[in-house]
Amino acid sequence: MTSQTRDREVESRLRARDVRYTSGRKRVVAALASAHGPRSAAELNAELLPDVPLSSLYRTLAVLEDAGIVSPHFGARGVTRYELAEWLRGHHHHLICVDCGSVDDVAVPSDLETEVRRLVDDIGMLAEFAPVNHALEIEGRCARCA
Amino acid sequence: MTSQTRDREVESRLRARDVRYTSGRKRVVAALASAHGPRSAAELNAELLPDVPLSSLYRTLAVLEDAGIVSPHFGARGVTRYELAEWLRGHHHHLICVDCGSVDDVAVPSDLETEVRRLVDDIGMLAEFAPVNHALEIEGRCARCA
DNA sequence: TTCCTTGCAAACGATTTGCATTGGA
DNA sequence: TCCAATGCAAATCGTTTGCAAGGAA
Numbered sequence: 001m002t003s004q005t006r007d008r009e010v011e012s013r014l015r016a017r018d019v020r021y022t023s024g025r026k027r028v029v030a031a032l033a034s035a036h037g038p039r040s041a042a043e044l045n046a047e048l049l050p051d052v053p054l055s056s057l058y059r060t061l062a063v064l065e066d067a068g069i070v071s072p073h074f075g076a077r078g079v080t081r082y083e084l085a086e087w088l089r090g091h092h093h094h095l096i097c098v099d100c101g102s103v104d105d106v107a108v109p110s111d112l113e114t115e116v117r118r119l120v121d122d123i124g125m126l127a128e129f130a131p132v133n134h135a136l137e138i139e140g141r142c143a144r145c146a
Numbered sequence: 147m148t149s150q151t152r153d154r155e156v157e158s159r160l161r162a163r164d165v166r167y168t169s170g171r172k173r174v175v176a177a178l179a180s181a182h183g184p185r186s187a188a189e190l191n192a193e194l195l196p197d198v199p200l201s202s203l204y205r206t207l208a209v210l211e212d213a214g215i216v217s218p219h220f221g222a223r224g225v226t227r228y229e230l231a232e233w234l235r236g237h238h239h240h241l242i243c244v245d246c247g248s249v250d251d252v253a254v255p256s257d258l259e260t261e262v263r264r265l266v267d268d269i270g271m272l273a274e275f276a277p278v279n280h281a282l283e284i285e286g287r288c289a290r291c292a
Numbered sequence: 293t294t295c296c297t298t299g300c301a302a303a304c305g306a307t308t309t310g311c312a313t314t315g316g317a
Numbered sequence: 318t319c320c321a322a323t324g325c326a327a328a329t330c331g332t333t334t335g336c337a338a339g340g341a342a
Binding site for chain 2: 072074075076077078080093095098104106108109112115116119120122123124126127128129130131132133134135136137138139140141142143146
């Protein structure tokens with residue numbers, strides 16, 4: 001998806017909720033789009049120049065989450081990281097380095113992903129649970145730390 | 147594993163670090179052992195009678211985590227939940243209800259778990275990442291909420 | 293003009309820490 | 318006796334909110 005297409009889609013979703021797609025919000029979405037993993041408000045605050053104050057970031061992220069444009073990820077003590085929602089970024093999983101703490105996205109080839117889905121459905125069957133989504137979080141050592 | 151065996155194992159691990167296995171700590175471990183999913187400090191504080199103050203709970207959980215007796219789980223905005231470590235509870239995954247927010251453990255039959263491990267290794271191979279652990283978190287509706 | 297958005301500062305909730313006290317070996 | 322453990326209160330950290338000013342339609 002091109003960044004213009006993305007912006008058009010995002011803008012129309014926001015318009016539908018009487019929310020403006022301002023330049024500050026565009027920059028947050030762009031930063032998340034170019035990231036290789038979820039980002040916290042503090043990380044976005046450090047990356048974005050000119051500065052976007054934390055309170056605005058939190059408000060922007062809340063608005064984007066409400067509108068289904070970003071999804072929260074709770075993978076670390078006390079901090080919430082955000083990433084573009086699946087319909088914008090595609091389904092993926094996370095590789096979490098036990099040494100450096102980085103969280104990287106990994107898009108799983110569709111044949112493997114099919115197997116993951118099947119396993120999830122099997123487990124749901126056994127446990128009387130109706131899956132609507134799944135996340136496979138893999139902890140280990142990234143290439144840099146290995 | 148019986149609760150006595152468990153207490154003996156835990157105690158020896160703590161002794162090795164010059165840490166005492168006091169009655170307050172035993173009650174926390176017992177509460178986690180009987181829970182069907184991870185528990186936050188606030189939840190433990192509500193369950194335990196006589197009362198264990200929050201500050202003691204947080205300290206106990208930190209000590210137990212350092213000693214590898216409990217593992218943290220970051221599955222909700224801002225709260226850390228703890229569960230007994232794998233060597234005490236066995237490997238399992240989580241079923242997270244999107245309606246009521248409950249987190250339940252699910253022990254996956256070994257044939258399915260073998261497939262999960264294989265998928266994790268395959269993904270690691272493709273991504274130049276050395277997996278040491280994995281967590282499959284399944285979001286959906288529990289039997290009560292379905 | 294109307295309302296959404298922004299930024300600062302204050303408020304909040306979960307967690308951590310200082311310090312004096314208690315208690316087990 | 319000695320040192321770890323405990324409990325209270327204060328401090329900290331990430332996040333949220335009140336409020337007045339700024340900006341787009």
